[in-house]
Structures are given as C-alpha cells and as structure tokens.
Amino acid sequence: MTRNRNNSTVSFLDLMMNSLAGFICLFVFVFMMLIIKSKMKEETDKNIESAGLFVITVNWNDKSDDDVDTYVRDPAGNLVFFKSKEKGLMHLDRDDLGTKNDTLNEDGDEIAVKKNEERVIIRGIVPGEYIINVHMYAKNDWGPTPVTIKLVRLIGDDQEIFKNEVTFWNDDEEKTAFRFTLKADGSASNFNTLPRPLTPARI
Ligand SMILES: [Ca+2]
Ligand SMILES: [Ca+2]
The missing domain is CATH 1.20.5 (Single alpha-helices involved in coiled-coils or other helix-helix interfaces)
Structure with a gap:
C-alpha cells in the first residue's frame, strides 16, 4: 500500500x-x-x-498629356534624368510620360493611375550645391503647364523644405526650379533660382 x-x-x-x-x-x-x-x-x-534622406517631387496636372522631365545634378557632377536614372547617391523612380504610361490593359480591363509625377530620391549626403531643373520634353496640351517642384526631408516625419512653381508654354523649354546647398549635417540652405542648363543638348 x-x-x-x-x-x-x-x-x-x-x-x-x-x-x-x-x-x-x-x-x-x-x-x-x-x-x-x-x-x-x-x-x-x-x-x-534609410530608403532616402530627401526627395525632390515634380508634379503637373494629372490630366495633362505633357511629358515633363526632371534633372538633378549633385555637387560631384552626377546627373540624374530619364536616360540616367541612378547616379551617385540619387535615383529617379520613373519617367512619367504624361498620360501614356498611366494605364494598363489587363484581360480587357483598364487599370489606370492618373498621376503626373516624377521623384528623385537623395539617399546620402554629398555636401555642396544641388541643382534641380525641369524640362518640357513634349508639350502636347494647349495652354500653359504649371509644374510644382518640392524638396522634402524624409528623416522622421516628411517635412517640406522648399517649393517653387515654373510654367511651360512650349516644347523643349528648360528651367532651373531651384538650387540649394546641402551640408554634412543634413541642413539645406542658400536656395535660389539662378539658371543653369542641365539637359545634354545644352551643356
Ligand atoms: Ca518625363
Ligand atoms: Ca503620368
């Protein structure tokens, strides 16, 4: 037991x-x-x-068929645009052609993203002056095309640092949207619109 x-x-x-x-x-x-x-x-x-420190956004009327191109030159002379989408520590995410590349036909259904925007990401700091130009590659719509260009800081909450607007009337017009100086500590200053051509045909 x-x-x-x-x-x-x-x-x-x-x-x-x-x-x-x-x-x-x-x-x-x-x-x-x-x-x-x-x-x-x-x-x-x-x-x-770490996807980016700054983004430069270029927007025009989402219904417009105009093809605007973005050019960004860093202090080391690297130039990003539709034929050179990645240079130095910058990249252009896509070449927006107006309305041409905004739709997709899938099994007879149209999927549309009506947006006119180009974005250049700055992933790391090269201290010195950056120049941002916009170029009217193809003016397909009648009348003026206002284009808004912004510099946005991506560290923490997105913060718009600078904004400018330029207007195009004709094919092949090129304008300096703005220049600015980036310091090693990430601060941006000396904003100005002193013109300087960046398109290969003009340099
Ligand atoms: Ca474009
Ligand atoms: Ca578009």
Missing part, C-alpha cells in the same frame, strides 16, 4: 516536472518568437527610414 502510494507520488511528481518543463519550453519558444518578430520589425523600419 505504502509502495503504491510512493509510486503514485513519484508519478505525480514526474507529471508535474514534465508539465513544468513543457511550460518552460513553450514560454522560451514564445519569448524567442517575440524577440525575432521585434528584430524583424526593427529591420523593416530601418529599411524604410
């Missing part, structure tokens, strides 16, 4: 120990999963943050 009771006690203790071990394993597993998930989120956030 005593022996049976001892056996029952030992079995009960084994069960408790096994349950405890199982619980600890489960706890450690969940804890590790939470750490891994947290690390992955941190990496994702870091990637988003």
Whole structure:
C-alpha cells in the first residue's frame, strides 16, 4: 500500500516536472518568437527610414498629356534624368510620360493611375550645391503647364523644405526650379533660382 502510494507520488511528481518543463519550453519558444518578430520589425523600419534622406517631387496636372522631365545634378557632377536614372547617391523612380504610361490593359480591363509625377530620391549626403531643373520634353496640351517642384526631408516625419512653381508654354523649354546647398549635417540652405542648363543638348 505504502509502495503504491510512493509510486503514485513519484508519478505525480514526474507529471508535474514534465508539465513544468513543457511550460518552460513553450514560454522560451514564445519569448524567442517575440524577440525575432521585434528584430524583424526593427529591420523593416530601418529599411524604410534609410530608403532616402530627401526627395525632390515634380508634379503637373494629372490630366495633362505633357511629358515633363526632371534633372538633378549633385555637387560631384552626377546627373540624374530619364536616360540616367541612378547616379551617385540619387535615383529617379520613373519617367512619367504624361498620360501614356498611366494605364494598363489587363484581360480587357483598364487599370489606370492618373498621376503626373516624377521623384528623385537623395539617399546620402554629398555636401555642396544641388541643382534641380525641369524640362518640357513634349508639350502636347494647349495652354500653359504649371509644374510644382518640392524638396522634402524624409528623416522622421516628411517635412517640406522648399517649393517653387515654373510654367511651360512650349516644347523643349528648360528651367532651373531651384538650387540649394546641402551640408554634412543634413541642413539645406542658400536656395535660389539662378539658371543653369542641365539637359545634354545644352551643356
Ligand atoms: Ca518625363
Ligand atoms: Ca503620368
């Protein structure tokens, strides 16, 4: 009888120990999963943050069929535009052609993104003067085409630093939207619109 009771006690203790071990394993597993998930989120956030330090946006009427091109020259002389989409620490995300590349026909259905915008991302700082030009590659609409050019800081909350508007009337017009000086600490200053051609045909 005593022996049976001892056996029952030992079995009960084994069960408790096994349950405890199982619980600890489960706890450690969940804890590790939470750490891994947290690390992955941190990496994702870091990637988003490091995608760019500044963006230059160029917008014109979304219904317009005009093809405006963006040119950005960094202090090292690197020039980004539709034929050279990545140079130095800058890249142009796409060449917007007006309405031509805003639609896609998929199985007879039209998918449209009516947007006229070009964006140049500055991923790292080259200290010195940046020049931003816009060029009317193809003036297909009647009347003037106002174009808005902005410099936006992407670190933390997006912050518009500078904005200018230029107006085009004809094919092949080129205008300096603005220049600015970027310092190593990320500060931007000396904004001005002193003209300087950047299109290959003019330099
Ligand atoms: Ca374009
Ligand atoms: Ca477009």
